Amino acid sequence: MRPTPRAETFPVNTPAASQVFTTVLSQGPLPRLEVARRVGLSPAAVTKAVRPLIEAGYLVEGVDEEARPALGRPANLVRVDGGRALFIGVKVTGDEIIGVLTDLCCRIRVARHLPLPGRDPRTVLAGIAELTRKLLAETNGSTAPVLGLGIAVSGDVDRAEGTVRYSPFLEWRDVPLAELAAMTTGLPVTVDNDVRALTVAEQWFGAGVGLSDFAVVTVGAGIGCGLVVHGRVDAGAHGVAGEIGHVTVDPAGPLCHCGNRGCVEAIAGEAAILRQIREATGELPDAEAALALAREGVAAARDVYARAGEAIGRGIATVANLLGPERVIISGEGLAAYDLFAEQIRDAFVAAAFGSAAQCDVRTHPLPFDEWARGAAATAIQSFIGPDTSR
Amino acid sequence: MRPTPRAETFPVNTPAASQVFTTVLSQGPLPRLEVARRVGLSPAAVTKAVRPLIEAGYLVEGVDEEARPALGRPANLVRVDGGRALFIGVKVTGDEIIGVLTDLCCRIRVARHLPLPGRDPRTVLAGIAELTRKLLAETNGSTAPVLGLGIAVSGDVDRAEGTVRYSPFLEWRDVPLAELAAMTTGLPVTVDNDVRALTVAEQWFGAGVGLSDFAVVTVGAGIGCGLVVHGRVDAGAHGVAGEIGHVTVDPAGPLCHCGNRGCVEAIAGEAAILRQIREATGELPDAEAALALAREGVAAARDVYARAGEAIGRGIATVANLLGPERVIISGEGLAAYDLFAEQIRDAFVAAAFGSAAQCDVRTHPLPFDEWARGAAATAIQSFIGPDTSR
Numbered sequence: 001m002r003p004t005p006r007a008e009t010f011p012v013n014t015p016a017a018s019q020v021f022t023t024v025l026s027q028g029p030l031p032r033l034e035v036a037r038r039v040g041l042s043p044a045a046v047t048k049a050v051r052p053l054i055e056a057g058y059l060v061e062g063v064d065e066e067a068r069p070a071l072g073r074p075a076n077l078v079r080v081d082g083g084r085a086l087f088i089g090v091k092v093t094g095d096e097i098i099g100v101l102t103d104l105c106c107r108i109r110v111a112r113h114l115p116l117p118g119r120d121p122r123t124v125l126a127g128i129a130e131l132t133r134k135l136l137a138e139t140n141g142s143t144a145p146v147l148g149l150g151i152a153v154s155g156d157v158d159r160a161e162g163t164v165r166y167s168p169f170l171e172w173r174d175v176p177l178a179e180l181a182a183m184t185t186g187l188p189v190t191v192d193n194d195v196r197a198l199t200v201a202e203q204w205f206g207a208g209v210g211l212s213d214f215a216v217v218t219v220g221a222g223i224g225c226g227l228v229v230h231g232r233v234d235a236g237a238h239g240v241a242g243e244i245g246h247v248t249v250d251p252a253g254p255l256c257h258c259g260n261r262g263c264v265e266a267i268a269g270e271a272a273i274l275r276q277i278r279e280a281t282g283e284l285p286d287a288e289a290a291l292a293l294a295r296e297g298v299a300a301a302r303d304v305y306a307r308a309g310e311a312i313g314r315g316i317a318t319v320a321n322l323l324g325p326e327r328v329i330i331s332g333e334g335l336a337a338y339d340l341f342a343e344q345i346r347d348a349f350v351a352a353a354f355g356s357a358a359q360c361d362v363r364t365h366p367l368p369f370d371e372w373a374r375g376a377a378a379t380a381i382q383s384f385i386g387p388d389t390s391r
Numbered sequence: 392m393r394p395t396p397r398a399e400t401f402p403v404n405t406p407a408a409s410q411v412f413t414t415v416l417s418q419g420p421l422p423r424l425e426v427a428r429r430v431g432l433s434p435a436a437v438t439k440a441v442r443p444l445i446e447a448g449y450l451v452e453g454v455d456e457e458a459r460p461a462l463g464r465p466a467n468l469v470r471v472d473g474g475r476a477l478f479i480g481v482k483v484t485g486d487e488i489i490g491v492l493t494d495l496c497c498r499i500r501v502a503r504h505l506p507l508p509g510r511d512p513r514t515v516l517a518g519i520a521e522l523t524r525k526l527l528a529e530t531n532g533s534t535a536p537v538l539g540l541g542i543a544v545s546g547d548v549d550r551a552e553g554t555v556r557y558s559p560f561l562e563w564r565d566v567p568l569a570e571l572a573a574m575t576t577g578l579p580v581t582v583d584n585d586v587r588a589l590t591v592a593e594q595w596f597g598a599g600v601g602l603s604d605f606a607v608v609t610v611g612a613g614i615g616c617g618l619v620v621h622g623r624v625d626a627g628a629h630g631v632a633g634e635i636g637h638v639t640v641d642p643a644g645p646l647c648h649c650g651n652r653g654c655v656e657a658i659a660g661e662a663a664i665l666r667q668i669r670e671a672t673g674e675l676p677d678a679e680a681a682l683a684l685a686r687e688g689v690a691a692a693r694d695v696y697a698r699a700g701e702a703i704g705r706g707i708a709t710v711a712n713l714l715g716p717e718r719v720i721i722s723g724e725g726l727a728a729y730d731l732f733a734e735q736i737r738d739a740f741v742a743a744a745f746g747s748a749a750q751c752d753v754r755t756h757p758l759p760f761d762e763w764a765r766g767a768a769a770t771a772i773q774s775f776i777g778p779d780t781s782r
Binding site: 156165166212213225227229230232234235236237238239240241242243244246247248249250251252258259260314318319320321322323324325326351352354355356357359360 | 547556557603604616618620621623625626627628629630631632633634635637638639640641642643649650651705709710711712713714715716717742743745746747748750751
């Protein structure tokens with residue numbers, strides 16, 4: 001087995017250089033002049049920022065052969081050499097760990113799943129270590145070093161401290177996961193909330209590129225929301241933010257695990273949908289069977305999805321009314337039911353959006369489960385590049 | 392009458408200098424070393440930033456005689472000379488214009504009201520011009536120049552463009568108010584949404600000083616909310632943000648003017664409260680009489696305020712769950728009823744706040760109507776100091 005690679009430092013030490021690199025990473029390849037325009041720096045400042053990054057191999061510059069014009073001078077483009085460095089992203093769920101190996105541009109090279117025999121920190125850490133070893137072994141053919149490990153966990157996570165403060169799903173309180181995982185893997189570790197990690201991936205490498213205000217709404221077991229405001233992912237002063245799942249849709253609605261009634265999650269979360277279908281049809285379906293029932297036209301099952309869509313649409317409208325994002329990206333494994341509630345999401349959103357908030361671009365982005373792990377890798381890339389790049 | 396003063400330029404041209412001045416303005420007087428620590432600059436950089444500001448008279452430095460220690464060297468403090476410049480703030484309501492003359496520290500020197508015979512742009516502009524003339528006349532004794540006029544209007548306002556895009560209250564669409572008011576008054580003009588203007592005043596001169604994430608909730612004819620996220624006031628990508636008044640509390644509740652049912656504003660706005668008291672008691676009270684009824688112990692009236700408090704508390708919890716602010720400041724003329732619904736606001740907030748979002752510091756700040764105009768003056772001060780200071 002390949003030895004654990006040694007940590008390498010990124011040759012960027014000014015906010016300007018960091019911004020230049022992030023812009024090329026998210027929006028490149030770009031001509032230098034265009035980089036200068038987008039980050040609001042002089043071309044000379046961009047040249048100064050770019051030099052050490054080219055020397056260290058993180059950036060390359062050259063003619064884009066595919067885009068060579070028939071006439072005139074071809075554009076010299078700056079782009080990130082994705083193969084220069086590798087990262088590992090891991091998402092911890094209740095019963096398995098999903099890991100991906102990505103390049104510096106957050107493109108997945110390998111994905112692996114590992115069943116999780118227990119949820120206590122020791123078992124989860126052992127699983128993370130094993131999955132990391134397997135993914136490191138996959139880099140054998142590559143000379144690129146693995147420069148960071150990102151771990152995504154649902155719940156209240158303090159990224160700066162590297163601590164899982166409270167994860168109801170794992171039943172963890174105050175677990176210093178970053179420190180523990182760094183000891184067992186030898187890699188620099190970033191720990192973040194899973195929805196925020198996914199939001200970082202969208203901000204840097206997805207449908208949020210170039211937007212200063214957008215939201216990612218995840219639909220699945222829980223209903224979550226990642227918010228980018230003024231170009232930065234919002235984490236809340238007390239570790240809670242984006243709790244769209246606990247926006248009240250109906251105070252007389254079903255009881256939620258948070259103690260209130262009629263939260264979005266109590267109507268549109270996976271468990272809530274299955275419970276309501278059971279109550280309405282007397283059947284005991286799993287997620288797939290529930291979808292099949294509704295698609296076969298069982299009215300009671302269709303109604304449950306319709307109500308779920310309405311609740312999600314209202315939740316999104318609340319986000320839009322309070323924050324006015326440019327775009328809302330709906331994602332998550334619950335999108336499997338999208339054909340059953342897309343119309344209701346749209347209608348409820350439009351009805352509840354206030355004034356020009358309805359102009360918000362609401363779109364979907366299908367989310368294979370590996371994407372959660374890719375989000376974790378994105379946070380590791382972000383940490384490697386530097387603390388100022390999240391602005 | 393004193394001639395319209397000529398515009399003066401603020402001697403600050405770097406983001407660092409702007410940050411130094413804003414810090415002293417909001418948090419001073421402070422020793423230079425402490426300024427350096429708070430803005431994250433070297434003491435030398437602070438000294439460099441401070442020099443032209445002292446030369447131009449905006450900052451003064453000296454021993455704080457009141458705080459002179461019995462032993463040891465007295466601290467040399469930097470502070471803003473509030474009397475160096477004056478600003479005018481104007482709030483336009485449906486039936487009057489309220490204006491204040493403030494110093495550079497946003498302390499009110501004079502406040503004046505002017506009844507408004509109509510709501511069309513021409514009438515409102517004439518009123519703003521007259522009120523501005525009267526306030527300028529009040530500066531006679533002072534040598535300080537008036538350096539800006541801020542105008543606060545409810546509705547969708549594009550501050551960068553200086554345009555009122557849509558104000559339902561005034562029935563205006565796309566009125567280039569900043570340009571028009573600059574022509575009639577000869578002053579540099581800033582136009583902003585009234586709740587955002589109030590939020591700027593809290594951020595720079597009030598209960599939001601030093602906080603990077605907080606919210607101002609205004610209770611009155613409407614229920615509004617100003618949000619500061621990552622140290623900047625949020626205006627939304629489409630001009631709508633902070634619409635806490637249209638958070639749904641009860642989908643089966645009373646019809647709201649926005650077309651939905653059971654919005655916070657449809658339950659807790661002034662008109663909604665009066666309507667509900669009328670329905671419950673058969674009486675036709677005005678705001679004051681309604682308060683009196685409830686304070687006399689008329690149960691039906693008390694219930695209406697209790698439900699209003701519950702709706703406001705739920706709305707605040709929604710803001711806390713989505714954004715996780717450090718503090719929520721409840722303000723507005725509706726606070727006159729605070730004794731009647733404080734408990735319900737608190738209880739509903741705690742019940743609906745998710746996890747550690749309940750740690751948010753919810754407090755009240757009584758708001759005389761002049762404060763709205765002071766908010767407008769704060770935006771004028773902010774514009775004068777420079778565009779980068781809102782970060």
